[in-house]
Amino acid sequence: MSTLREHPLLEPTFLAKLDRLSLVSRRMHRGQIQGERRSPNKGASVEFSDFRTYTHGDDFRQIDWNAYARLERLFVKLFVAEEDLTIHILLDASQSMAWGEPDKWHFARRLAAALGYIALAGLDRVTAVALTDASHKATDRFRPHRGKRQALAWLDWLAGLQPSGDLDPDTALRDYRATTRQPGPLLVISDLLGPGWESGLQALAGGRFDVTLLHLLAPQEVSPVLEGDFHLIDSENGAAVEITADYDLLQRYRQRLADWQGHLQQVCASIDARYIFLQTTTPLEDLVLAYLRHYDVVR
Amino acid sequence: MIHFVIPLAFGLATLLPVIVALYFLKLRREEHIVSSTYLWQELVRDTAANAPWQRLRFNWLMLLQLLILISMIFALARPFTWTTTASGGHLILVMDTSASMSATDVAPNRLSAAADQARRLVRNLASDVPLTLIIAGSQVEVILSESTDRAQLNRTLSDLKAENGEADMTTALELAAAIAGRDPEAQIIVLSDGGGRLPEWLASSALVRYLPVGTSGENQAISALSLDATPAGESPSAFVRVTNYGSQDVKRRLTLYTNGILVAARDLALPAGESIALTLADLPAGTTVIEAKLDGNDPLLLDDQAWAVLPLLTGAQIQIVGPGNRFLELGLALLPGVQVATLSLEDYEATWAQVEQDAAPAMDANWLTIFDTVLPDDNHYPPGALLFTGPLRSTKFFSVTGSIATIALAPANTSDPLLAYVDLRDVLVQRAARVPIPDWGRSVIVTDGAGEDSGAPMLIVGGTEERRLAVLTFDLRDSDLPLRVAYPLLLSNLLAYLAPGAAGPLPITLSPGQPLAIPLPPHAEAAIVTRPDGTTVRLPAAQSAGQDPVFSATGAPGVYEIAMESDGEIWPTGQVAVNLFNSSESDVAPRQSLVLTSSGGYTVTAEHPTREEWWQKLAWLVLALLITEWLVQYRNNLAQLFAPSGPSKRVLFTAAPERRQ
Numbered sequence: 001m002s003t004l005r006e007h008p009l010l011e012p013t014f015l016a017k018l019d020r021l022s023l024v025s026r027r028m029h030r031g032q033i034q035g036e037r038r039s040p041n042k043g044a045s046v047e048f049s050d051f052r053t054y055t056h057g058d059d060f061r062q063i064d065w066n067a068y069a070r071l072e073r074l075f076v077k078l079f080v081a082e083e084d085l086t087i088h089i090l091l092d093a094s095q096s097m098a099w100g101e102p103d104k105w106h107f108a109r110r111l112a113a114a115l116g117y118i119a120l121a122g123l124d125r126v127t128a129v130a131l132t133d134a135s136h137k138a139t140d141r142f143r144p145h146r147g148k149r150q151a152l153a154w155l156d157w158l159a160g161l162q163p164s165g166d167l168d169p170d171t172a173l174r175d176y177r178a179t180t181r182q183p184g185p186l187l188v189i190s191d192l193l194g195p196g197w198e199s200g201l202q203a204l205a206g207g208r209f210d211v212t213l214l215h216l217l218a219p220q221e222v223s224p225v226l227e228g229d230f231h232l233i234d235s236e237n238g239a240a241v242e243i244t245a246d247y248d249l250l251q252r253y254r255q256r257l258a259d260w261q262g263h264l265q266q267v268c269a270s271i272d273a274r275y276i277f278l279q280t281t282t283p284l285e286d287l288v289l290a291y292l293r294h295y296d297v298v299r
Numbered sequence: 300m301i302h303f304v305i306p307l308a309f310g311l312a313t314l315l316p317v318i319v320a321l322y323f324l325k326l327r328r329e330e331h332i333v334s335s336t337y338l339w340q341e342l343v344r345d346t347a348a349n350a351p352w353q354r355l356r357f358n359w360l361m362l363l364q365l366l367i368l369i370s371m372i373f374a375l376a377r378p379f380t381w382t383t384t385a386s387g388g389h390l391i392l393v394m395d396t397s398a399s400m401s402a403t404d405v406a407p408n409r410l411s412a413a414a415d416q417a418r419r420l421v422r423n424l425a426s427d428v429p430l431t432l433i434i435a436g437s438q439v440e441v442i443l444s445e446s447t448d449r450a451q452l453n454r455t456l457s458d459l460k461a462e463n464g465e466a467d468m469t470t471a472l473e474l475a476a477a478i479a480g481r482d483p484e485a486q487i488i489v490l491s492d493g494g495g496r497l498p499e500w501l502a503s504s505a506l507v508r509y510l511p512v513g514t515s516g517e518n519q520a521i522s523a524l525s526l527d528a529t530p531a532g533e534s535p536s537a538f539v540r541v542t543n544y545g546s547q548d549v550k551r552r553l554t555l556y557t558n559g560i561l562v563a564a565r566d567l568a569l570p571a572g573e574s575i576a577l578t579l580a581d582l583p584a585g586t587t588v589i590e591a592k593l594d595g596n597d598p599l600l601l602d603d604q605a606w607a608v609l610p611l612l613t614g615a616q617i618q619i620v621g622p623g624n625r626f627l628e629l630g631l632a633l634l635p636g637v638q639v640a641t642l643s644l645e646d647y648e649a650t651w652a653q654v655e656q657d658a659a660p661a662m663d664a665n666w667l668t669i670f671d672t673v674l675p676d677d678n679h680y681p682p683g684a685l686l687f688t689g690p691l692r693s694t695k696f697f698s699v700t701g702s703i704a705t706i707a708l709a710p711a712n713t714s715d716p717l718l719a720y721v722d723l724r725d726v727l728v729q730r731a732a733r734v735p736i737p738d739w740g741r742s743v744i745v746t747d748g749a750g751e752d753s754g755a756p757m758l759i760v761g762g763t764e765e766r767r768l769a770v771l772t773f774d775l776r777d778s779d780l781p782l783r784v785a786y787p788l789l790l791s792n793l794l795a796y797l798a799p800g801a802a803g804p805l806p807i808t809l810s811p812g813q814p815l816a817i818p819l820p821p822h823a824e825a826a827i828v829t830r831p832d833g834t835t836v837r838l839p840a841a842q843s844a845g846q847d848p849v850f851s852a853t854g855a856p857g858v859y860e861i862a863m864e865s866d867g868e869i870w871p872t873g874q875v876a877v878n879l880f881n882s883s884e885s886d887v888a889p890r891q892s893l894v895l896t897s898s899g900g901y902t903v904t905a906e907h908p909t910r911e912e913w914w915q916k917l918a919w920l921v922l923a924l925l926i927t928e929w930l931v932q933y934r935n936n937l938a939q940l941f942a943p944s945g946p947s948k949r950v951l952f953t954a955a956p957e958r959r960q
Contacts, residue, residue, distance in 0.1 A: 099334035193335035221334060227935060231328040234336040241336045242328055243343050246360075247934040252342050260338065 007155045009113045014285055018114055021288070021298045022122040025085055025185045026210050050078040086127060086144060086182040087119040088209065091158075092190030093130035093140070094167035095236045100218020102280040108189045108216055109158045111278075114288050115187055116154045118298055120147060125182070126154060131172045131190070133165030144182065166194075166236040173200030183208035187297075191216055194236070198267045205271035212274040212297055215264065219281050222257065224250060304377035304912070311372045315365060322361045363928040367921055374917035381911075388484025389429050389445065391475045391505075392417055395491030395512075396436040396459060397466030398811065398884040402492070402598035404515035413490040413512045414456040420488065421449060431478055432456075435471030435495070437464040437812030437854075441478075463601055463854050464812030465881050466495035476503030493890025494883050509893040516888020517545035519569055519593060520602035521553075522880060523576075525807070526589045526609045535609055536580040537589050543569035544886040545597075552594040555579060557586040588858050588874065602885045606858050608807060608874035616640075617798070620647045621671030626781035627688070630790045637794070644673040651679045667798045672774050684767040684797035689774030690732055697740070697759070697770055701733040708757055708780075709747035717743050717760065717792045721785045728780070731757060731773035739763050740770070760796060762866075767797050805861055805873040808880070814851040815875060817861055825864040826850070831857025831877075837864070853877050 005012045054063060054074035067075045091112050097105040112128065119126045128142035142157045169190070186209035190197070204211055226245035233240050243249060261277060268275035276295055278287065292298050303309075333339070394417065400410040421430065429445040430452055442455050468491070479485035485505045492513040501507065523540035543549055548570050555563040562582060567575050582589070586609065593603040619627055619641040631639045642650070666683030674687070677695045685696070693699045708723045723744065733755060736742055740761030745754045759770040780786050809815055817826040819840050826838045828850045838848035853859065856877050863870045879885065930937065 096334035099332075104334070191334060193337045195337070218334070221338075223939070224333075225939075226331070227933070229328040230331045232336050232339055233330060233332045235332050235334050239336050241339045241343050243339060245935075247931070247938070249342060250935050253338065256338055256342060 004152050004155070007152070007159070009110050009155050009159055010117065014114070015117060017285070017289060018118050019121050021118045021293075023085075023087055023115065023119050023124065023185060024296050024299050026296075048077065048079060051075045052078055084123060084125050084146060085119075086125040086184035087116070088176075088180065088182075088184055088186040089116055089126065089128040089142075090173070090176065090186065090188045090190075091128060091130050091161070092167060092169075092188070092192075093132045093161055093163045094194070095163050095165060096167075096191055096193050096234075098163040099235055100220055100280055102218070104191055104216055104218050104280055105163050107280040107284070109161065110284050111214065111216070111287070112187075112189055113155050113158050114284065115298075116158075117151050118288075120145065120151050120154060123147060125184075126150070127180070127182070128154075128157070129172075129176055130161050131167055131169065132163075133167060168196055169194065170196035170200040170203070174203045177204055177208075185210040185212065187212050187214060189214045189216060191218075191221070192264065193221075197264075201267060201273065202271055205273065211268075211271065212276065213264070213268055214276050214278055215261070216278045216280065219279055222279060224253060226250065301378050301380055301913075304379060306376055308372055308375035308377075311368075311375065314368055318361065318364050318368060319355070322358060323355055359931050360928060363924055363931060367924045367928065370917050370921045370924060374914045374921060377912055377914045378917075379912040389431070389479070389482040389486070390420070390424060391431045391433065391478055391485055391487045392420070393433045393435055393468075393471050393475050393487060393489045393491070394456075394459065395466045395468065395489070395495065396434055396462050397491075397494055398461065398463050398601050398879055398881070399492050399494045399599060399887045400466075400512070401461035401463075401601060402513060402515075402518070402887045403600075404513055404517075404598040404887070408461065409492055409512045410459055410461045413510075414459055416510055416512065417456055417488075417490055418453060421452060431475075433471050433475055433478075434459070435466040435468050435491070436462040437467060439467050439470040439474055441474070444478075462812060463856060463879065464810055465884055466491070468495035469498045472498055472501055472507075476501050476505065476507075479503050479505035489893060491893075492887065493893060494886070496883075497893060507893075511889045511891060513598075513887065513889035515545075515598055516886065517547060517549070518597045518599050518602070518885060518887045519543045519545065519549060519551050520599070520879070520885035521591050521593060521605040522574060522602075522882065522885065524589065524591050524605040524607040524876075524878065524880075526582075526586065526607040534581045534584055535586045536578060537582060537591075537607065538576065538578050539591050539605075540574050540576040541567055541569060541593065542574040542882070542885065543571060544882070544888070546571050546888075553577070554592045554594060556590040556592070557582055558588055559590075562589075588876075599885065599887050601856065602879040602881075604856065605878045605880070606856070606876040607878075608858060608876045617667045617669065617794075618642060618647075619669045619671055620644055620675065621669070621673045624671045624688075624775060626775045626786075627669065627671060630781065630787055631794070633787050634791055634794060644675065647675060648679060651675070651681075667794065682766065684769075686769045686771065686793070686797060688771040689777065690734070690770065690772070696763075696768055697734050697737045699732045699734055703731045703733055703746060703752045703755055703772075705729060706731060706752060706755075706757075707747040708744050711742040711745045711756070715743055717758075717796055718789070719792060721789045721792065722783075723747075723785055726778065726780050726783055726785065728757070728773045728778040730777045731755075734759060734770055734772045737761070739768065758793075760793075769793060769797055805875055808876045808878055809853055810881060811854050811856055811877055811879060812851075813853055813877075814849045815853055815859070815861075816847040816849050817863075817872075818847050819863060823863045823865045826872075827862040827864055827869060829860035829862070831855055831859065 004015065051064065051067070052075065054060070054076050058076050062076045064075050064077050067073070089112050091108060097108055116126045116128065123146065125144045125146045126142070127144040130140045132140055142154065145153060186204065188201075188211065192215055201211065201213065224245070226243070229242070229244050231240055231242055265275045274295065274297070276292070276297070282291070288298065394413060396410060400408070400413065402409050405412040426449065427447055429447055430443055431441065431445055432443040432452065432455060434440045434442055443452060446452065472487075472489070475487045479487055480503060483504070487503065487505050487507045489507065489509045490512060491509065493509075493511060520542055521539060522542040523538065525538045527536055527538070537555065539553065539555070541551065541553055548568065550566060550568050553565045553567055554561060560583075563579055565577060569575060588609070589607050591605045597603065617631055617637055617639045619639065620643070621641070622643065623641055628639060628641060631637050666681065667686065668681050668683060669686040669688065670690075672689040672691065674690060674692060674694055687694070687697075690697070690699055706728050708726045708728060710718050710723060736756050736759055740759040742756035742759055744758035745756055746752050757772050759772075761768055775781050780789075805817070806815070815828075817828070817838065819826055823840050825840055826848045828836045828838065830836070830852070832855065836850065836852065838850055840848060856879060859875045859877060860871070861873045861875060863872045
């Protein structure tokens with residue numbers, strides 16, 4: 001059983017840097033318990049929100065007697081509620097993630113760990129799902145946890161995941177939406193290789209989730225180093241494609257990749273989601289402390 | 300036209316379908332696991348399952364490999380073209396500018412064709428290869444010497460003009476060989492039709508190539524023409540010979556003009572390679588020039604026209620009036636070009652009487668009359684020069700005051716040109732007339748010794764306004780002078796003085812370009828030559844004796860008038876006809892070989908253009924195609940090698956969406 005200080009996913013020095021960050025939510029979401037995030041609900045914080053006409057049953061400790069003195073009518077003062085926030089992390093755990101140099105899967109888990117740790121350290125609630133095939137094992141879901149003490153559990157859960165199978169993202173994302181009631185920021189970490197992501201992402205949209213799509217690819221997927229005739233085998237489903245990797249084909253591949261990314265950006269824009277493209281060659285510290293900060297994912 | 304040394308190499312073309320077939324065959328591919336084939340699937344549509352063949356698609360590599368194989372096959376077949384290109388480290392061009400090079404069987408003429416050929420040779424030559432241009436005309440001239448200035452060569456070639464004479468190919472080739480001897484990489488190229496004399500042995504190790512110019516040899520020429528007059532004064536006659544140098548029988552019309560007037564026309568059937576000779580007698584009296592023309596066209600017009608002159612003025616007409624003098628007749632007969640007639644005083648006077656009756660005969664300046672011991676009536680002196688020997692009495696030209704006996708002779712002035720080479724020692728005269736020196740004369744020979752007769756003139760020469768005169772005061776028969784060596788020399792000098800037009804024989808005909816030496820008597824100041832076009836050239840007499848002025852501008856065929864200037868007077872001395880009359884030039888058929896034997900041990904009968912092979916260029920093409928194929932094959936790697944940025948930058952700047960506020 002590893003400790004937080006010796007955990008293989010994140011180094012202690014990096015964790016110390018993450019303590020100073022918090023995840024940015026672009027919208028206010030209702031929480032479950034009192035926390036440190038502003039909620040659309042009215043609550044008992046010290047921050048004034050509004051007046052309301054006193055009705056029977058109201059706590060008359062909240063009556064504004066100064067207003068009564070001037071107006072001879074009873075008004076109740078309302079205050080902003082500060083509640084906790086649920087951060088949803090959806091990690092693509094299909095077999096295609098276990099590919100590339102540096103390894104996409106390792107990189108994705110470390111990225112998820114860092115983001116989850118930031119949330120837990122900020123007293124936010126973290127829940128996560130490893131998106132795999134339709135087997136839906138109990139270990140694929142990280143139930144909502146809150147507080148920095150849960151960080152070790154979070155890291156251990158991530159460390160215990162194994163990529164496998166052929167993902168159906170449309171079904172997986174629809175299932176998640178159907179089974180999750182808590183709104184909040186939703187981070188998807190995936191290589192998005194495969195059909196169904198567009199419809200799945202569109203299903204997530206609808207107001208409850210503040211979606212950020214972290215598109216992760218290995219450099220070999222961005223610019224394949226292939227020369228000659230190959231029998232390409234899909235790591236997820238074993239499908240084969242025969243190619244003659246020459247200059248023209250690789251040029252066309254790059255063009256196809258660029259078109260595909262453009263399409264994903266359009267989909268994200270249509271559902272008010274953020275699209276962020278990442279490569280596994282980027283150092284994780286630079287990514288979190290600078291790059292994601294630049295995009296207001298963390299602050 | 301392209302030829303091939305090894306046409307069998309084209310059998311390798313059967314490999315071409317093999318290359319194409321390899322692209323038809325489905326390749327055994329290397330298995331490669333990728334994260335997902337999602338992005339690849341749309342790119343690859345050609346996935347015919349399990350078929351051994353695939354659809355042939357355009358492929359740069361296949362195209363390049365086919366081109367490489369085709370180039371290799373052509374290179375192995377060793378294509379070549381016949382060419383006349385030059386090579387080497389130093390090109391020596393020998394251009395024939397003889398008369399036959401003006402033949403028009405190749406347009407515009409052979410010389411222009413040769414110049415074009417020279418330009419083509421030089422165009423294919425590296426620009427730093429030096430060029431030497433030797434013009435082989437009647438004179439050999441090095442126009443360009445080891446020059447790399449191609450523009451100058453072009454200008455020089457454009458300015459070349461064919462001469463009317465024979466080319467001195469011997470000197471030209473020996474000069475070229477001498478120049479080539481300095482450069483082991485030199486190459487001599489002879490641009491000629493093969494006419495002209497060739498050296499039998501050429502001491503050169505340089506490669507000598509002969510590029511013939513011209514196509515046809517169908518030429519006819521007037522190969523001989525002469526005009527003769529009989530001594531009896533009958534009508535002159537002409538001899539003309541027309542030669543057909545071609546290989547086919549032809550008909551040509553020959554026309555003859557005397558002094559510009561058509562006198563005869565003949566249609567000649569000329570068998571191939573043969574000549575026809577004609578003699579035309581009874582030409583009009585007074586004919587001095589005859590011109591022959593061949594009507595119609597042939598490649599060389601220069602030899603279709605010829606001239607001949609009558610040798611009228613080439614000798615002195617001398618008449619001796621007297622009882623007959625063997626010594627005089629013999630002495631004058633020794634002189635060339637002298638026609639001597641002897642007649643008695645009675646006959647002379649009778650002639651004179653007849654002359655007085657008729658019109659005065661046209662006696663020109665060459666007439667010399669010798670009154671040998673006789674004297675005519677004072678009113679019966681003929682025009683022309685006069686020589687008196689042993690006068691017995693006074694005349695209107697001089698006085699006889701007595702006689703002198705037994706005397707030796709001595710020169711009055713040793714530097715007198717009349718006494719050139721004349722040795723008067725031991726010459727004795729038995730008896731002589733005493734003649735004081737008249738106003739018109741000067742003494743040339745005087746008496747020798749002491750006494751009152753010392754220094755008395757023995758030979759007096761001089762001239763009046765009308766004529767030249769000489770008086771030899773003694774009868775030759777009264778002296779031993781005719782037995783001395785001095786006698787013919789003195790007679791010759793005297794004759795040259797009295798009849799200057801007869802100073803020496805002029806040639807009747809010359810070849811174009813052949814220098815004409817004009818013999819002049821010692822007193823002559825200049826020779827004057829009138830060209831066929833009417834222009835005149837004055838040639839001053841040579842300073843030293845024995846050297847005649849030479850007129851070398853005899854390039855244009857035609858009749859040249861020669862005259863002599865003496866004491867400010869012009870004395871016509873003769874005519875010279877310049878004609879081609881050269882069988883080697885008139886035979887314009889281009890020689891297919893120049894038989895030269897060089898010291899390199901091989902015989903140059905070079906005519907054929909060299910074989911220029913192209914396989915080297917094809918080999919370079921194959922190499923270039925191989926490099927191109929390699930570049931195409933590995934262009935992806937090369938593109939990555941020269942990619943402008945690394946992967947981390949690509950993350951930040953290639954796919955970063957705009958920041959949302």
